[in-house]
Amino acid sequence: MTTADVRALRDLLPEGRVFDDVDVLEAHRRDRAGFCPAGTPAVLVRARSTEDVSTTLEWAHRNRVPVVPQGARSGLSGAANALDGCILLSLEKMDRILDIDVSEQVAVVQPGVVNGVLAAKVAEHGLFYPPDPGSRSISTIGGNVATNAGGMCCVKYGVTGDFVRGLEVVLADGRVMRTGRRTAKGVAGYDLTHLVVGSEGTLGVVTEVTVALRPAAAQPLTAVAFFPTIADAVRTVAGYLGEGYRPSVLEFMDRPTVNAVQKIADLGFPDGMAGMLLVQSDRGDAAPGELAAFEEVARANQASEVVVADDPAEGELLMQARRLVGDAHEQLGLTVLVDDVCVPRRNLVNLVEGLGRIAEQYRVQVLCAGHAGDGNMHPVVAFDSDDAKETVRAHQAFDAIMELGLDLGGTITGEHGVGHLKRRWLGEELDEAALSAQRAIKAALDPHNILNPGRVFPDQEEFTA
Amino acid sequence: MTTADVRALRDLLPEGRVFDDVDVLEAHRRDRAGFCPAGTPAVLVRARSTEDVSTTLEWAHRNRVPVVPQGARSGLSGAANALDGCILLSLEKMDRILDIDVSEQVAVVQPGVVNGVLAAKVAEHGLFYPPDPGSRSISTIGGNVATNAGGMCCVKYGVTGDFVRGLEVVLADGRVMRTGRRTAKGVAGYDLTHLVVGSEGTLGVVTEVTVALRPAAAQPLTAVAFFPTIADAVRTVAGYLGEGYRPSVLEFMDRPTVNAVQKIADLGFPDGMAGMLLVQSDRGDAAPGELAAFEEVARANQASEVVVADDPAEGELLMQARRLVGDAHEQLGLTVLVDDVCVPRRNLVNLVEGLGRIAEQYRVQVLCAGHAGDGNMHPVVAFDSDDAKETVRAHQAFDAIMELGLDLGGTITGEHGVGHLKRRWLGEELDEAALSAQRAIKAALDPHNILNPGRVFPDQEEFTA
Incomplete structure (x- = not known):
């Protein structure tokens, strides 16, 4: 991104969204994975609304600038590390719990809500949000969704994806789509919700999450x-x-x-x-x-x-x-x-x-x-x-x-994700047809490959701005 | 399909797979939906192996012939009705339970296994397969997967998709892919399993299903x-x-x-x-x-x-x-x-x-x-x-x-699927961006639109052979 590019993006967004001070960028370059390269970002955008995300992606799509979505950067696979010349798109400030529906046992939250904060808040209503990654006191629901995070309760209750009913997702070109539903069941069209869950920021940017809750369990x-x-x-x-x-x-x-x-x-x-x-x-x-x-x-x-x-x-x-x-x-x-x-x-x-x-x-x-x-x-x-x-x-x-x-009939990653760390290994786990189907879907939804390019897939050419 | 086409397909497949007698075709034209048109199929292929499915799709892909996958034809949305000139691809004879793994609490089955048969068989091992559509005594697991079938137990246990861990799927061009996993957790690559679940035969043909089981519940x-x-x-x-x-x-x-x-x-x-x-x-x-x-x-x-x-x-x-x-x-x-x-x-x-x-x-x-x-x-x-x-x-x-x-904030279909019956309505439920993302995925995985064309999506031109 040139200085003019940064100015153009800043002009499109409300005040206080675009940061390019070296210290701020440095502080946001890495997640918690070891041994994953982190590039030099061009800017950090701190989104405060779906519209901010949409505006940013629409501009990045038009200008072919890579975008790395970030939550709390507590991930362990390097998927939130900066790429050279990228926009770091932070969802941390979109941290409101929008609704807790006691009757339907669902909550609607922005992606920056911290897992433990949500769990504590729904507990006040006699409800229970089970997914409990080890990072729950710092990691966000958006990050949990991006990696389909697990935790200790999974053995009984399942992983993050098992509790995601619907999403608001900004597509690569800035269009906003809703997936899934708020109701207990629903089969209208393809399940894009679970396609996006675990996609590590490569298919879209999640701006709202509807999660299912359960009645509070007894003290263990x-x-x-x-x-x-x-x-x-x-x-x-x-x-x-x-x-x-x-x-x-x-x-x-x-x-x-x-x-x-x-x-x-x-x-x-x-x-x-x-x-x-x-x-x-x-x-x-x-x-x-x-x-x-x-x-x-x-x-x-x-x-x-x-x-x-x-x-x-x-x-x-x-x-x-x-x-x-x-x-x-x-x-x-x-x-x-x-x-x-x-x-x-x-x-x-x-x-x-x-x-x-x-x-x-x-x-x-x-x-x-x-x-x-x-x-x-x-x-x-x-x-x-x-x-x-x-x-x-x-x-x-x-x-x-x-x-x-x-x-032993297992998988290379149970809950941390592929990110950068394991992308060389994805081809060992998936067969050729599955890998090519995954690439076809990525290309269909992100034709210019701006969303977290080079993550998840092996041998994919990294985007260089 | 010309007579020569039928002969060509018959030559590619083992004996006893391709049927074109009028009576047989007539008996397979319809599922149980009312008020959905049923066309005149060219042939019925009774697959007995993944290879049969692969051979059939590879030929259909090359020759641009529409394929309608069928299980027990107990569906209620017309998704298994014949299209003019299509190949009806029946999975009913692929009806073996391949494995019941008591330790991991999973079963691996072919798509033609009847839901109630599986439920009874795993019960002999002290296990429980909860999804129980009203049709369970006749409907197949493949059909349940295609529609993401629900049932009475959903209120506590969830729907079919909640129990599907992995699939073998033949893609439109005949390539065979495996999705998901056999383990309790796994996040390697996109979740194609749940993309295929509920896709009503439009994204691929399921030839094997790995389902999660639970310990038997008490007598209710x-x-x-x-x-x-x-x-x-x-x-x-x-x-x-x-x-x-x-x-x-x-x-x-x-x-x-x-x-x-x-x-x-x-x-x-x-x-x-x-x-x-x-x-x-x-x-x-x-x-x-x-x-x-x-x-x-x-x-x-x-x-x-x-x-x-x-x-x-x-x-x-x-x-x-x-x-x-x-x-x-x-x-x-x-x-x-x-x-x-x-x-x-x-x-x-x-x-x-x-x-x-x-x-x-x-x-x-x-x-x-x-x-x-x-x-x-x-x-x-x-x-x-x-x-x-x-x-x-x-x-x-x-x-x-x-x-x-x-x-009222609901969905047009909780568990029966869109099929033909409700495709005009899909656009009322989904927003433009979601609908176009769904179409893009369909085009990416089935570029010649041979898999159950005209189903699910509104206004999509029906395939005419």
Whole structure:
């Protein structure tokens, strides 16, 4: 963009939307993914209305300028990183909850509403917004929609997309479309709602989201179990769910992860265990029975200790252990690459055993925690990034983990998205026909390839302004 | 298609796939929608494998011959009716259950598997496939996927699409793609699974479906309540759900519908009521409480009588009343047009009151039953089709019902699909940008417009061979 371009865009938008100070741009160049390039943006547009977004895209479409939509930049795949010469289109200031409809159990929100803020607000009405990505205290609904974010509740309630009923989306050329519906059901035309969910800013910019809510669940009961081997822990997961129980949380942490967490908060977890499971039931009167059944399956799988929290507060403390995992990685004093493979639950044992082999083969540390109930693990490759050779090996290990996930009938990304980080891998997961259908849809909806170009798809030429 | 064309296609496919006898073609010309034109097909291809489908589409794509995919032809929107000169592509013989994975709680099936057959088979493994369209004893999973079929369980469990994890789809040009995944979560690339679900055979032909299952639910308890006015009944729906209960069934029937049902099976329902609700809870120990709460809300809304079934068998008998609605319409001795509007629950009162006005204005009978818990009603316009003027008024009433649904913030179709029947109306529900995005996707995936051309979209030129 030339100086004249910036002026032209500024003239089209209301006061206080277009920023090009170096410091502001620098502060908005990156999301939280490691090892993804971030270019130098031309401007930042802080949209405050659908019209702002429409005006910006219409101009960018006409002038062939790439646009990178951004929320809270808490993503883990580089999809919100700047591209050279791009417009960073921030939706953060579109942060109003427009409606909470108690009767229909839906909420209508702008994309910049923070997940945790929405969850707290609907709780005041006796309602429940389940999707709870680890980032929920900072990440926005718009970002959650862009990545189809998961979280801990998914094992019972499903992911973000399962709660999205309808969207307002600004198309690449600036036209505004509504998708989906506000009603419980509806099949009029193609489901563009779920096409846009998870499209990581490449098909349109979401300016309004209608989400389904549920009645508030009971306060959860919590239990933890400790195992002598990781295999025992993950076998418990498949065994317990196979019996038909539906816990609201079923998380795994291996010992190195627990050790790192305990450097931040000493939870008094025992030594001499290889991994632990954390389980919650929010079924009210049925919860104690659901946890007793968990204890039984865990003990049958060699659990050395099972602790059921006496009250919700103690349970919340145990949950903190899982929530601190991200911060705990910083205690390692190493650089980390966070993976996100998801495999059929019965293959979890093979996955965790394979992680051990990969750590050995590439001589890097591989920690593991994750949403075991979904088969969605976040293996973490930890390495010394000052050591060039180790860095290379770390990236090889990261790739080997995705290959292992695919070999086990899984996916390269359960909930973080492809973004930049995994685009080389998309072609390994999708067949040629599916990949070409996806490209055809991208070309149909964004013919000049201005929306987050170069993200998601492998080998696609990056847009250079 | 010329005789030479038919021979060419027959030569490409294995023995016993291509049929052109007049009787066979005639028997496959129509689905169950009234008032939708059915053309004269050129041939029927009975696919027995993905390869058969691929070969047929590749040939049709090359030769620009329209293809109409068919399952059990139980659809209600005309989407499976023949087009002149088309290939009817029947998936009925691809009816194998390929896998039931108890650990991962998924099943993999061919499209011709009948819904009720799948449900019964997974029940043998202690699992549950909830989507239960009224046609479940005859309709196929492929057809359910094509229309994103609903049913009675939706109020608690959601529709077909909520249970589809992945598909094998043959694209218009014969290439085979896999979409989605087998794992609980996955966000690699665009969600083509849900783009194809509900696309009524216009984007590809589904040859394999991976569905999510749930642990078996408890045997449901059933209750019915009778109300002096329809408004009292539907107010009960919003009130009950608004208190946070999650019944597994919550159905409404008005008095004329009940009367018609009782001509088939005398259920001893009282006279002097305007409508009834039928509710089930499958929450096991919690079910009696859930039904007691229903009774309380119903009585607060003037219910004259509430009956809780003593045992599952009695409950099943009550459910028969709802299942007989389709057959009961035949007892009227009139022609019927079945509508499928879905509105926000709080507007159900306005919907049923509006139906009364429409019946009066157009001097036709309008009966009403439906999935009240979802706000998804099936108003039925009953009329004498030998009376040309009444027939015109009936169609006007049918249209007026959709207009009313839209005015109340609803959709023209909750679960039956657009097909031929409602394509004129799609443009009333969708905005210009959404409609053009849908057309762009159709053109991108089916450039020669051979897949069920003229269905779903309004004003699209019908393919003529």
